[in-house]
Amino acid sequence: MYYFLYFFNILYSVLKINWKTWASPIIIFMILSMMILPFPPFLLDILFTFNITMSIVVLMVSLFIRNTLEFSVFPTILLLSTLLRLSLNIASTRIILLHGHTGSYAAGNVIKAFGYFLVQGNFSVGIIIFLILVIINFIVITKGAGRIAEVSARFILDSMPGKQIAIDSDLNSGLINIQKAKIRRMKISQEANFYGSMDGASKFVRGDAIAGILIMIVNIVGGLFIGIIEHNMTFYKSIKIYTLLTIGDGLVAQIPALIISTAAGVIVTRVSSNQNLSEQIIEQFFYYPQVFILSSLFLVIFGLIPGMPHLMFLLFSFILMLISCYVNYFKYNSPKSMILNYTNLDNLNYSQEMNNTLENQLSPDTVVTLEIGFLLLQLINIDNRNNLFLYITELRKEFSKIIGFFPSNISISFNNHLSMFDYRILVNGITYGTGHVYLNKFLAIQTKYVNKKLGYQIIDIIPQYPFIWIQPHRYYEAIENKYDVLYPQFVIIIHLKNIMFQCANDLLGKREVNQVLELMSIKFPKLTEELVPKIMSINLFQKILYNLLLEHIPICDMYTIMYTLIKYGLIYKNIDELISFVRLSLKKLINQHFFCDVDNVYVIGLDPEFENLLLKNMHSSKNFFDPMNDKFLNSIRRAIKKQKDFCAPLIILVKHIIRTFASSFFRKYNSELIILSDLEISHAKKIVFTSLIEY
Secondary structure (H helix, E strand, O other), X not given: OHHHHHHHHHHHHHHHOOHHHHHHHHHHHHHHHHHHOOOOHHHHHHHHHHHHHHHHHHHHHHHHOXXXXXXXXXXXXXXXXXXXXXHHHHHHHHHXXXXXXHOOOOOOHHHHHHHXXXXXXXXXXXXXXXXXXXXXXXXXXHHHHHHHHHHHHHHHHHHHHXXXXXXXXXXXXXXXXXXXXXXXXXXXXXXXXXXXXXXXXXXXXXXXXXXXXXXXXXXXXXXXXXXXXXXXXXXXXXXXHHHHHHHHHHHHHHHHHHHHHHHXXXXXXXXXXXXXXXXXXXXXXOOOHHHHHHHHHHHHHHHHXXXXXXXHHHHHXXXXXXXXXXXXXXXXXXXXXXXXXXXXXXXXXXXXXHHHHHHHHOOOOOOEEEEEOHHHHHHHOOOOOOOHHHHHHHHHHHHHHHHOOOOOOEEEEEOOOOOXXXXXXXXXXXXXXXXXXXXXXXXXXXXXXXXXXXXXXXXXXXOOOOEEEEOHHHHXXXXXXXXXXXXXXXXXXXXXXXXXXXXXXXXXXXXXXXXXXXXXXXXXXXXXXXXXXXXXXXXXXXXXXXXXXXXXXXXXXXXXXXXXXXXXXXXXXXXXXXXXXXXXXXXXXXXXXXXXXXXXXXXXXXXXXXXXXXXXXXXXXXXXXXXXXXXXXXXXXXXXXXXXXXXXXXXXXXXXXXXHHHHHHHOOOOOOOEEXXXXXXXXXXXXXXEEEEOO
């Protein structure tokens, strides 16, 4: 009783396993059993039909997948289908040689149908058709697919280091997180394994084609010998019966093999896309209506040549002309092309990639929004190499590299209240800038090397980049006069860049801080763990970073910032003192960021009396300053103008002891003013005061 219960428990555990787990072992066991056990004709009919059905299903799947990794088990299926065909050949050979003398139904209805009906009972025609199928499969499809798989595997292996470096770069810049990086690495490995497996699996198909020829020869010779010697049949009768049965067996095996080989060719030759193969073919094949017009004209010429089948050529010429008219009408009158007609665009394509990009750009965590007028919609054309999305992606990467964190998505939306050529930039719903773009003109930016001015400089949009709009015919003239000539969308990009760098503190949220800490925990796990949350909370850490960005100090040297906070965080609790220590530790970065490689540093100074007044009242709770003091306001305006004349950043240099107080004081008047202390300037720099602010 005990053994019975034990056996029953094991059986119950086995039956509880998911059927998917059992499917592969059962199929392989059935395939192998066909090589050993004799199968009746009706069961062979079922298995041959199953083989044809599976090959058709595999072909359909290969047509509908969007990239090769969606059908990564195909090499294994290729191997199993080859094994299934060989097992069926063994089982059918056994039954043909044993019972072939009884008549055409000896091996089942499927083999009879392929041997008698498809070739009309003519074994000579059957042999020729069989050989043609083998040649097509073996020499053309299988050999080509195998070569493509071999080359693809080689190129993928060669490109793997570059792809891995690109993933690491995106991870370090914050473009992707750790989970996405793991998924991308896994996909690269799977892709390499897939093409490597396809290269090997194609050898099985070629071997199957050779085996089919050998099996046919063995069946005919063996059947002829058995029919004449064992069953006393005439030579003609014996060769007719056994040859037709063998041809039927060969055709019923080679047709699925040809279909599977075609599926292999489709998979290894297609390019990964967001569309399946049918959608790609239809969209690309019918994209240019003029192609069908020219083809129709060529067919008309062929049809008019004496001796040619005029009716057929002229009929297909007419069909191509109808297709051209239909495609042309559909292209310019479909809802997707309404913008195309109005804006006179040639390549505005609302593809799935475009939709995905829009969804990403319009995600809830967006802080910066770019609203554009109707005619600027063509700048987000996904097929254009000057697509605005591409430039914004590069801008975000540049921002991450210079400032030190990857900003949230920048949404692009259409605003029907704007003029057709206008745009507006918003940060947290507040308008920070507006502008106008001429799509039919070039943007000429004035440099210090300009020989001759081409026109009035527009400086109100982007003060750092005086530019003018020029007609296309003046392009080379602008180049000769040392202007930097750019596409019109660069007005938006430069303007957006200027605002993002000015408002970097507003772009730093909880998500960005967590992202920074996550990246630092990968590079310096002990440093990150020691700072947050042991020494300070994540909120305090975010506030320190926010204040640094508020005063236009980049936070790209995160190691130095965190190390300094660990060093002084336990001793000093005042946030202004901690920020002061961090700024001093970032002295080299500050000099590089604001002064690059120049030796002379042009700054704004403070009148000594005004500086003493700030020093005297920095700890006072009373307000000793008149915000409407004309002398003070005019002094600031003059100082800013002179600083711009020197093309220098708007930096005010003060004593270190009053820097924090002076910064909060001057930000009330102009948020673009940068307050640096004398201790934050490198001793190698020569300080030149362009003006002094008086009070």
